Amino acid sequence: MALQPSFQRALVIAGKYDAPHTLDVFLDYVCPFSAKIALAIDSVLKPLFAPGGKYDGKVKVIFRNQVQPWHASSTFVHEAGLAVARVAPEEFWKFSLALFAAQRDYFDIPTSTLTPTEIREKLTALVAESVSEDKAAPFKDLVTLKTTPNGGVDVTDDLKYTIKFSRQNGIHVSPTVLWDGLIANEISSSWGEREWTEFLEKKVTA
Known part of the structure; x- marks a missing residue:
């Protein structure tokens, strides 16, 4: 599956970009x-998929x-991920894991009394904590509303790209996983080492 060049350093979260097999993992x-x-x-x-691993150079994972x-804060947290992809692409996956670990803070009820600005402030604090304090300021700048009334933020175009990509490929829910461009319905969020090992043994042919 294609990936916008500006995202290659950040969103290829495992393996090498030129690996012949691809796992596209659609996550919220x-x-x-x-x-x-x-x-x-x-x-x-x-x-x-790392150097020296069994499938080194054979499979890559794209976030x-x-x-x-239907989750009110989903737009804000994905803006945050894409902003980190801009200011610290090598830390994108680290930040993503931190955001997943803190996801309950961004569920519907905890965020129901917060303004969009306050949610973005919480995300800026998470960047300072999980990435580095020196990245917090450029991150905050990217997720601050523009001066035009309906202009979005500086990563709005990146967000549009990801949403359009999902829509044109018929992706509706998360998690959805594609293997070499086709939806792999058998893959489950409950899979552990055994299931993934069996899957890869069957699928990796290159």
Whole structure:
């Protein structure tokens, strides 16, 4: 699956970009099932696809931002992820894991009394804590509303790209995983090392 060049350093979260096989993983930061599969990616898949791993150079994992608008804060948390991809692309996955770990803070009820500005302030604090304090200011600048009444923020175009990509490929919910461009319905957020190992043994042919 194609990936906008500006995202290659950040959103390819495991493996090498030129690997012949691709896992596209569509995740929402405020989806509990997305959090479960993110942990499996980090603990099971990244070591397998890393230098020296069994599938080094054979498989890559691309993080696909999947905004789910029925969660009121979904837009804000994905803006945050994309802003980190801009200011600290090498820390995108680290921040994503921190955001998944803190996702309950951004659920519907905890954010129901917060303004959009206050939610973005919380996310800026998370960047300072999980990435670095020196990245907090440029991050905050990217997620601050523009001066025009309906102009969005500086990563709005990035957000549009991710949403359009999901829509044109018929992705509706998270997590959704594609193997080499086709939806792999058998993949579950509950998968551990055994299931992923069996899947890869069957699928990796290059």
